[in-house]
Every structure is written in structure tokens, then in C-alpha cells.
Amino acid sequence: MPHTVWSGAISFGLVTIPIRVTAATEDHSVRFHQVHLEDMGRVRVRKYCEIEDREVSQGEIGRGYEVSKDTIVAVSDDELADMPLPTAKAIEIAAFVPYESIDPIRIGSGYYLEADGPVAAKPYVLLCKALERSSKAAVAKFAWHGRERLGLLRIRDDAIVLHAMRWDDEIRDPSGLAPEPVDLSDDEIEEAQLLIERMTFDDLSGLDLADRYTDALADVIEAKREGKAPPGAPEEPEPQGRVVDLMAALQESVAKAQASRGEGGVHEMPAKQAGKKTGRKTTAKKTAATKKAGGKTAGKSRRSG
Secondary structure: OOOEEEEEEEEEOOEEEEEEEEEOOOOOOOOOOOEEOOOOEEOOOOOEEOOOOEEOOHHHOOEEEEEEOOEEEEEOHHHHHOOOOHHHOEEEEEEEEEHHHOOHHHEEEEEEEEEOOHHHHHHHHHHHHHHHHHOEEEEEEEEEOOEEEEEEEEEEOOEEEEEEEOOHHHOOOOOOOOOOOOOEEHHHHHHHHHHHHHOOOOOOOOOOOOOHHHHHHHHHHHHHHOOOOOOOOOOOOOOOOOOOOHHHHHHHHHHHHHHHOOOOOOOOOOOOOOOOOOOOEEOOOOOHHHHHHHHHHHHHHHHHO
């Protein structure tokens, strides 16, 4: 079982739900040590006091804030825990919003919230059912690890999940990143829609989403342990000429997507709207309405499937 990373309560109006927090994800990455290549000795980081010029133990180390170059103020764990913040002891729900209204770029690490004791069971289930029936997510504030944070509560398999979220001022403005207006034909946009449709699935189950990097790294480590040469990269097929035509690249991609799903090789273009002129040129700005309409069409197809 994962260990508890925090314990407190969910504050839901006048309802309090005691909870324990555990990590919702696991990291299976291969870990490396820093070593001295000449003799494979471990290279370690030692903590020194620059005034006494000696190594100090963990028990001698605390937090300090640099007010000025010559002034540092020490702040203890107890002082942080005793700050007059309602979120220091509770995850305080501030509002409820449609889940789809939250920009995914704001969502961070996930945690499971477990009801802490029999008294917490009924209000915990109550919040779960209310969120499910309303199709809403809860926006909350909480204080962990020396800072107040924004969070999102949602339901997953009858359990409450807390996602850490970024504040507004932590999201960088993407304006200026988009390319200059380019010429696109309606046929090119429709072909891209067709590719999206051919690559659309109801969910992620059954897709080949294995972590090949970790498996390949394990093979390298095993070969080195046995004194063998590590496996090399597979030979890539000879390039057959770079495809520079965007429509040709889209059509080839659609064909490959159809083949991967065991579908026939018949290439069907999306039905054109009445009065639309094939091959009409437009700009990126002018195609905003077309893109929006395309998104709705794709969404309807996915739901109907």
C-alpha cells in the first residue's frame, strides 16, 4: 500500500470529511547513480556549512529565507504548520465547475483521498454521489510543503481524486507562438478531419501504449551486466523520398490508419457542405469557423460510436 503523504479533511460547506492522501501514480523509471568512471565509485553530495567549513548532519539543517545579502531569517516546520490558514489543515472546496471547463495545462500530479475512519464514510460517499450526478468537479485550495496550492477534486471508480493545479500567474501566455497565416484548402482540412476520425477510439484500452524506452534500457543494462555488447538501434528502411505535398501525406496517413484497424483500403472523403468550392484557399485565421465546425463533427461521431 502507498504511504500517506498528508492527512486532514475536506471542507465542504459545513461538512467536514476526514481523509488520508496517497499518491495516485507510480514512477517506474530506471534510476541511475552518479559514479566516478575510472573506478565506478559512488559520487555523493555532502552538505557543508560555509561558515564553519564542515559537513553537517540532516538534524542540523533547517529552512532560511534570505531577506538581504547579510540577513537570513530561519523558519521552522512548526511555524509553517501553525500559520493562520484554513487550508493548512483542510482541503477547502471553493466552487464547483464543469470538468471540461478546466484547461488541462493547469492540471498536475494526482492523489487519492481515502476516508479516514468510519465517521468519514457517509460524507465521503455523499460528496462522491453529488459530484457524479451533477457532472461537476470541485475547485479547492490546500496547503502542502510550504505553499498554498489550487486543486481539483473529481471522481474515479467511486474514489475522490485530488489533482494539484497551477495558479493563473503560473501559466505562461502562449500568444505569439502561433505561426503566421498560411494558405490551407478546405480539402486539406477535411482530410485532416478524416485522419482524426480514423485514429479515434472510445478509450485507451487495447492501444499499444507500452513504455518501450524502459524495456530497451533494461536490455542495455542486462547486456552490460553480462559483459555483452548492448543491443543497437534497429536498421531503418531506406528513405523513399520525402513527401513534400501536405495532401499526399494526409492521404497516406489515412490509408495507414485504416490498415492498422483492419479496415478496407477505400478512401472516403468527408461529405462536403452544400455550396462549398473545392480547393478554395483560405488563411489560418479564416479557417477558425471551419475548425470549430470540424471539432463538433468529430465529437458527434465519437459519441455515436
